[in-house]
Every structure is written in C-alpha cells, then in structure tokens.
Amino acid sequence: MQLELSEQDAAFRAEMREFFTTKIPQEIRDVVASRGELSKDDIVTSQRILNAEGLAVPHWPAEWGGRDWTPLRRHIWHEEMQRACVPLPLAFNASMVGPVIAQFGTQEQKERFLPATANLDIWWSQGFSEPDAGSDLASLRTTAVRDGDDWIVNGQKTWTTLGQHGDWIFMLVRTDPEAKKQRGISFLLIDMTSPGVEVRPIELIDGGHEVNEVWFSDVRVPAENLVGEENHGWDYAKFLLGNERVGVAPVGATKRVLAQAKEWAGDTLADDPLLAARVAELENELLALELTALRVVAHSADGKPHPASSVLKLKGTELQQAVSELVVDLAGPASLASGAGDDSTLPQWTRRATPAYLNLRKASIYGGSNEIQRQIIARTILGL
Amino acid sequence: MDFTHDDEQKALAEAVRGLLARTYGSYEDRRRTVKDEPGYDEKLWTGLAEMGVLGLPFSEADGGMGAGPIESALVAEELGRVIAPEPFLTSVVLAGGLVAALGTDAQRAETLGALSEGELLLAPALAEPGRGWTAEARDVVATGSGDAWTLEGVKEPVPHGATAGRLVVTAALPDGGTGVFLVEGDADGVTRTGYATHDGGRAAQVRLSGASATLLGDGTTDAAAAVARVVDETRVVACHQALGAMTVALESTTEYLRSRKQFGVPLATFQALTFRAADMYVSLELARSLAQWAAMVLGAASTGSADADPADAARRAALGTSRAARHVGQEAIQLHGGIAMTAEYHVGNYVSHLTALDHLLGDGHHHLRALAADVGGHAEVDPLP
Numbered sequence: 001m002q003l004e005l006s007e008q009d010a011a012f013r014a015e016m017r018e019f020f021t022t023k024i025p026q027e028i029r030d031v032v033a034s035r036g037e038l039s040k041d042d043i044v045t046s047q048r049i050l051n052a053e054g055l056a057v058p059h060w061p062a063e064w065g066g067r068d069w070t071p072l073r074r075h076i077w078h079e080e081m082q083r084a085c086v087p088l089p090l091a092f093n094a095s096m097v098g099p100v101i102a103q104f105g106t107q108e109q110k111e112r113f114l115p116a117t118a119n120l121d122i123w124w125s126q127g128f129s130e131p132d133a134g135s136d137l138a139s140l141r142t143t144a145v146r147d148g149d150d151w152i153v154n155g156q157k158t159w160t161t162l163g164q165h166g167d168w169i170f171m172l173v174r175t176d177p178e179a180k181k182q183r184g185i186s187f188l189l190i191d192m193t194s195p196g197v198e199v200r201p202i203e204l205i206d207g208g209h210e211v212n213e214v215w216f217s218d219v220r221v222p223a224e225n226l227v228g229e230e231n232h233g234w235d236y237a238k239f240l241l242g243n244e245r246v247g248v249a250p251v252g253a254t255k256r257v258l259a260q261a262k263e264w265a266g267d268t269l270a271d272d273p274l275l276a277a278r279v280a281e282l283e284n285e286l287l288a289l290e291l292t293a294l295r296v297v298a299h300s301a302d303g304k305p306h307p308a309s310s311v312l313k314l315k316g317t318e319l320q321q322a323v324s325e326l327v328v329d330l331a332g333p334a335s336l337a338s339g340a341g342d343d344s345t346l347p348q349w350t351r352r353a354t355p356a357y358l359n360l361r362k363a364s365i366y367g368g369s370n371e372i373q374r375q376i377i378a379r380t381i382l383g384l
Numbered sequence: 385m386d387f388t389h390d391d392e393q394k395a396l397a398e399a400v401r402g403l404l405a406r407t408y409g410s411y412e413d414r415r416r417t418v419k420d421e422p423g424y425d426e427k428l429w430t431g432l433a434e435m436g437v438l439g440l441p442f443s444e445a446d447g448g449m450g451a452g453p454i455e456s457a458l459v460a461e462e463l464g465r466v467i468a469p470e471p472f473l474t475s476v477v478l479a480g481g482l483v484a485a486l487g488t489d490a491q492r493a494e495t496l497g498a499l500s501e502g503e504l505l506l507a508p509a510l511a512e513p514g515r516g517w518t519a520e521a522r523d524v525v526a527t528g529s530g531d532a533w534t535l536e537g538v539k540e541p542v543p544h545g546a547t548a549g550r551l552v553v554t555a556a557l558p559d560g561g562t563g564v565f566l567v568e569g570d571a572d573g574v575t576r577t578g579y580a581t582h583d584g585g586r587a588a589q590v591r592l593s594g595a596s597a598t599l600l601g602d603g604t605t606d607a608a609a610a611v612a613r614v615v616d617e618t619r620v621v622a623c624h625q626a627l628g629a630m631t632v633a634l635e636s637t638t639e640y641l642r643s644r645k646q647f648g649v650p651l652a653t654f655q656a657l658t659f660r661a662a663d664m665y666v667s668l669e670l671a672r673s674l675a676q677w678a679a680m681v682l683g684a685a686s687t688g689s690a691d692a693d694p695a696d697a698a699r700r701a702a703l704g705t706s707r708a709a710r711h712v713g714q715e716a717i718q719l720h721g722g723i724a725m726t727a728e729y730h731v732g733n734y735v736s737h738l739t740a741l742d743h744l745l746g747d748g749h750h751h752l753r754a755l756a757a758d759v760g761g762h763a764e765v766d767p768l769p
Contacts, residue, residue, distance in 0.1 A: 001386055001387060001388065001389060001390075001393075001676070001679070001680050001683070002385065002386040002680065003385060003677070003680035003681055003683065003684045003689075003692065003768075003769055004385070004684065004689070004768070005385060024430060068765045072385065142629075144577050224661075243761060255764050255765075256764075258764065259763045259764040261631075262759070262760065262763070269759065269760050270760055272427070276756035276757070276759045276760075277752055277753070277756040279753040279756070279759050280752055280756040280758075280759045281703075281752060283676075283755070283759070283765050283766075284700050284703050284704060284752075284755065285670070285704075285765070286765070287677075287765045287767060288670040288671070288673050288674045288704050289670065290767055291671040291673035291674060291676075291677045291767055292669060292670055294385055294387065294673075294767070295387045295673055308669060311665070311666050311669050311670070314666055315666055315670065336756075347580065371659070374658075374659045374662040374663070375655075375658075377662035377665050378658040378659065378661055379664075381665060382634075382638045382658070382659040382661055382662065382665060383638065383642070384638055384641055384642065384652040384661060
C-alpha cells in the first residue's frame with residue numbers, strides 16, 4: 001500500500017492542472033464555476049482544445065486517440081478537469097457511442113465516426129429511453145424494419161439530453177419483435193437531419209430546456225449504420241452503461257461546489273455549529289467516495305467496470321444532490337429569486353441555487369436509477 | 385496511490401486467520417471462551433506471541449517485529465472477523481504503543497519485550513469516570529519526582545485492568561500536563577474490580593491510593609500530545625477491527641436472506657430487504673476506503689512524510705467507521721429478525737462488539753465535532769499529499 005502518488009504521476013497531475021487552468025478559456029470555466037448554462041459553442045470549443053492536446057478521449061483505444069493511461073491517470077485527468085471547472089468532454093460522444101463504435105464497429109464506421117466524434121464535429125444524442133421504457137429499458141418499442149438496403153424506423157424516444165444540438169443519434173431499436181425482449185434489439189446510428197426525425201423540447205422543473213422527445217416517422221437509415229450484429233444491441237448497451245456508470249460519480253465537481261459553498265457561507269460557517277457539522281460530514285463522505293473511486297479504478301484495468309462502480313453511482317449522485325441542497329439552504333430567502341436578472345441585488349449563486357438543486361434530482365434517476373444500482377449490488381455483489 | 389497489499393502482508397493476514405480459526409472455528413467457541421476468566425484464550429495469546437503478532441508494531445531493538453500500522457490493521461481486521469476477545473488492540477497497540485512512544489530504552493526493552501513474548505499483559509488506564517475521551521489526565525494525580533512517584537485517583541473502565549500484569553496509566557503532573565506511568569498490577573495501593581463488558585470483553589475499575597508508579601521517559605514534560613498520537617494510531621487499527629466485524633455481519637445477513645424462508649419463499653425474494661442489504665454494502669465499502677487510507681497516512685507519517693496528518697486521518701476514518709458500524713450493525717439485526725436478538729446466535733454479538741469499539745476511543749459525534757471546528761481551515765479535503 002502506498003499513499004503518495006509516484007513522482008511521475010505527481011508530475012502528470014501538475015501537467016494536467018497547468019493545462020486545464022491555462023488553455024481552456026477563463027470565460028467558459030467561469031460559467032461552470034457559477035453553475036450556469038453552457039452554450040453549445042462553449043462545449044464544442046472546450047472539447048476541441050482538449051482533443052488537439054489528446055485530452056478529450058484518452059480512454060479510447062490508442063489507434064483512435066486513446067492514451068493507454070493507467071486507470072489512476074485517467075482518474076487524475078477526470079478529477080483535475082472538474083476541479084478546474086473545465087466542461088467535461090461530451091459524454092454522449094466520449095463515454096458512450098465512441099467506445100461502442102471503437103469496440104464493436106466496422107473499420108469503415110470507425111474511420112467515418114471516431115475522429116469526428118472525438119473532436120465534437122458530430123454532436124451525438126442518445127436514443128435509449130422511451131415513454132414506456134425507462135428503468136425497464138429492454139421493453140423499448142421503437143422499431144426498425146428492413147427494406148432493401150435501408151432500415152425504416154418508427155417510434156418515439158424521450159429524455160434526449162441536449163438533443164436540440166444533436167447531429168446524429170445512437171439508438172436502441174427493436175429489429176426482431178418475436179424474440180425475447182433483450183434479444184431483438186439492435187444498435188443503430190441515425191443522422192438527425194433525415195426526413196421524418198422531429199425533436200420536441202420538454203420543459204423541466206428548473207425552467208430549462210435540457211431534454212427532448214425525438215419522434216421517428218418512417219425514417220430511412222442505410223443498413224451500414226447498424227453497429228455490430230443485428231439483434232445484439234443489448235450487449236452493446238450494457239457495455240455502454242457500464243462505462244457511463246464510472247463517469248457518473250462526479251467527485252471533483254461536487255468537491256468544488258462544496259468548497260464554493262463554504263466561501264458563500266462566509267462567517268456563518270464559524271457561527272453556526274450545525275452548519276459546520278453538516279459541511280464536515282459531507283466533506284468526509286466525499287472523501288470516502290473519492291477514495292473508493294481510487295480503489296475501484298485500480299481494479300477495472302481489464303476494461304470492464306468493477307461491480308463496486310454501482311457504489312460510486314449511488315453514493316456519488318446522493319452527495320451531489322446533498323451539496324446542491326446545502327447551497328439552497330445557504331441562499332435562504334434569496335433562493336426564491338431564480339427569475340431575477342443580473343441587475344438583481346442578490347448574488348448570482350443564490351439565484352442559481354434552486355434551479356441547480358431541482359435539476360440535479362435527475363442524477364439519481366439517469367444512468368440506471370439508484371434503485372437499479374441497488375439491484376445490481378444486491379444481485380451481482382451480494383448474490384441476492 | 386495504491387490500495388493493494390503486498391504478498392508479505394497477505395501472508396500475515398492468512399496466517400493470523402488460520403491461527404484464529406483453530407480457536408474460534410465456530411461462534412460457540414468464542415462464546416465459551418468469554419464466559420470464563422480471563423475472558424480470552426491464553427493458548428491463542430501464546431500462539432499470537434509465537435507468530436510475532438504481539439510485538440508487531442515495536443522496533444526490533446525493543447523485542448518487536450518493526451512492522452508498520454498497515455500490518456497491525458490487517459491483524460485487527462482478522463480479529464474483528466471472529467470478534468476475538470484477545471486484547472491486541474488495547475494491550476499491544478494502545479498500551480504497548482504508549483510505552484514505545486514514551487519509554488526510555490530500558491523501559492521499552494523490558495516492558496515491550498515481555499509483552500511481545502506473551503508473558504506480560506498491559507492495560508491502558510486512560511478513562512476517568514465522568515469524563516469523555518481525552519488524552520489529558522485530570523482526576524488521577526501524580527505526586528513525587530525522579531524515581532519516586534505515587535498515584536491517587538480512579539481509572540475506569542480499564543480494558544483487562546483486573547488481570548493485566550502492568551497498567552499504563554495517564555496522570556496529572558504536579559506542575560501541569562499529563563504524564564504516563566507504569567504501575568504493577570499487584571502493587572500496594574492498587575484496588576482492582578473487574579467485570580465483563582457487554583460484548584464479552586473485560587474491564588475494571590482501578591482505584592489508585594498512593595500506588596507506587598514509574599514515569600515513562602526521562603523528564604516531566606507534558607506527554608498529552610504523544611498520548612493523543614498513540615490514541616489516533618489505535619483508532620485507525622480499531623477501525624479495521626470494526627471492518628472485519630462488519631464484513632462478517634453483512635456476509636451473515638446475505639446468507640440468512642438467501643436461506644431463511646417465510647411465506648413459503650426465501651427472504652431474498654423481498655426487495656424491501658435486499659435493497660437494505662445493498663445499502664449496508666455501500667456503507668461498508670465507503671468505510672473500508674477511509675480506514676485503509678488512514679492506515680496509509682499513518683504509515684507515511686511514521687516514515688517521515690511531513691504532509692501526512694495522522695490525527696486528521698484518524699478522525700475521518702473513525703467518523704466514517706462509526707457511521708457505517710451503526711448502520712451495518714443495526715440493519716444486520718433487523719434483517720435477521722428475532723434470531724439476532726439471541727446470545728446464542730453470533731450476529732447480535734458482532735453488533736455489541738461494534739458498539740464497544742465505537743465507544744472505546746471516541747465515537748462519530750466526538751470526531752465530527754473536531755472536524756466541524758476545523759472545517760473553515762481548508763478549501764477542500766485532498767486525500768493525496
């Protein structure tokens with residue numbers, strides 16, 4: 001057992017810290033720091049700077065821009081980005097569809113999509129959930145029926161995050177209606193400018209427009225856009241969700257917001273022992289989470305997520321939510337002023353507090369709800 | 385940062401597990417042992433001495449093995465798995481640790497040598513009636529100077545205080561500050577009343593009435609900081625003992641959920657129960673991360689890393705362990721149902737032991753208060769120095 005980073009890893013951390021805090025535009029990092037809404041341009045600009053330096057998709061195969069880092073280095077990279085308020089590489093591209101194409105796609109698909117995906121020249125959306133297929137994803141009903149060299153897609157996807165920016169969408173579609181539900185699913189890539197694709201916004205409780213419904217009416221998709229084997233899409237989805245889970249314990253970002261919360265609290269922190277205890281307990285739980293992430297990355301070297309990654313998702317999102325709740329409480333009556341403009345006398349963080357809190361209720365629902373994570377722990381780890 | 389144990393450490397844990405299995409192969413063996421005096425198995429204690437475990441943390445010059453906190457932690461985790469009543473934690477890590485930290489060459493060699501050989505049991509006499517956890521003595525008072533000291537006052541509870549050959553006693557010094565003294569268990573002026581603790585352990589009231597004592601070290605400087613440091617080290621080892629006990633409590637619970645049938649089906653059929661077991665796992669693994677990290681911090685501090693803060697790490701690990709031990713323990717009983725209320729079945733006694741460990745050197749509230757008082761002193765908590 002060894003506490004310290006090796007000299008090389010410590011140098012690596014310093015290098016990451018230096019890059020993220022000097023090369024990503026300050027105004028973009030300020031938006032993240034103030035928990036504001038990033039524009040599409042902000043996200044694209046940031047990812048292209050990262051990609052030019054080989055820092056957008058280091059976890060991909062080396063051939064496609066990966067860096068063959070140790071799990072520890074990947075962890076350091078991920079934490080330092082969050083610490084420096086750098087927008088993370090778009091998850092749909094970097095963590096979801098990219099690794100699936102790299103693992104299961106044809107050489108043609110790799111050449112066509114991977115460089116553009118890493119550089120965010122293509123903005124990917126995720127077409128998994130449907131109105132009647134949430135946690136029970138395998139009950140999805142959107143169909144793809146073969147017609148000559150094309151698939152004809154019909155159905156509806158929902159909760160498509162940032163779908164309003166999407167160029168392409170990766171989909172789970174039912175290709176064999178007769179098969180047992182997991183068996184008849186395929187993984188399909190669809191150009192969102194295709195005739196018959198319609199994106200409709202969903203307004204959320206925080207007042208924002210982050211997610212969408214996407215409707216498909218007789219959309220023609222070339223057969224070459226199927227990834228892997230027909231009717232094996234469920235395997236690729238499980239691979240993808242396993243990757244997603246590791247990334248959804250936003251330790252660094254939660255730590256950063258908690259540190260900001262202490263600043264926002266000001267003298268109250270010293271004057272209110274209940275507040276101090278609440279913050280100290282959260283800090284300790286976050287420390288335990290971060291250490292667990294470090295333990296888990298060390299054991300997921302074979303590419304498969306450690307079963308305990310469910311712990312990271314479960315506890316990580318709970319703490320993310322708990323810190324956002326703390327910030328609302330710190331804002332007090334000012335937390336009602338979410339609709340006030342920048343001419344308000346109230347500080348920006350107080351006005352942002354409640355929308356951020358409400359928005360983050362999603363964290364324990366997406367990426368396999370926390371109840372699904374408990375199910376995974378009970379079944380695969382505890383054998384129940 | 386590396387959480388893996390090396391081959392030598394794994395071999396140590398396996399050897400200790402093997403030795404313990406011979407004495408505590410079934411829970412009934414443990415139950416029988418704690419019913420009789422002295423409350424632990426003397427043959428096993430000798431076996432641990434022969435294996436080098438009782439001298440593990442002490443330097444070779446003092447008759448020990450010169451191992452670090454990670455090795456002590458591994459031993460404690462194995463003891464926790466079978467809730468072995470042998471007083472490794474209190475006699476070796478705490479009382480022995482105080483002698484190692486404060487004793488002169490001669491005092492260390494004499495006391496720690498005998499302790500390591502299994503010939504002398506030490507009892508740490510720190511707690512004073514009516515006071516919380518503190519490294520500073522107040523109500524037991526030392527009088528004298530040089531080689532001639534006497535102690536006056538009451539210590540309680542003193543782990544294994546009635547049978548230990550030598551007591552390691554904190555006492556208020558005449559000019560202020562805390563001194564640590566050796567007192568022979570059978571010395572004149574020492575009255576000891578022993579009893580069993582709720583988890584089958586042993587403790588005693590130790591009344592000192594002009595008992596003759598030897599001050600550890602050469603001078604009468606305040607030793608409170610050194611005591612606090614040893615207590616911190618012991619806390620981290622205690623966390624590992626709790627980890628061992630929690631691990632088995634969870635294993636037993638999942639086994640029970642699989643095998644016990646009600647309404648014609650295994651309890652594991654009910655998601656209301658399996659989700660709670662999943663939450664126990666989450667608590668346990670988070671606590672494990674903190675405890676293992678804290679052991680690494682102690683190790684780094686003992687080899688001179690200036691960035692390592694063992695007191696802070698001990699507090700954090702102990703807070704996390706306290707929270708987890710209560711959660712895992714309480715749920716282990718609830719998910720078993722009535723069987724876990726019986727003394728005959730092991731799980732309830734694991735919970736009793738976890739409760740004892742929680743209150744030996746400071747519970748979650750105690751540590752959270754210290755962390756809260758300090759919370760404005762840093763922007764964030766970074767586990768890597």
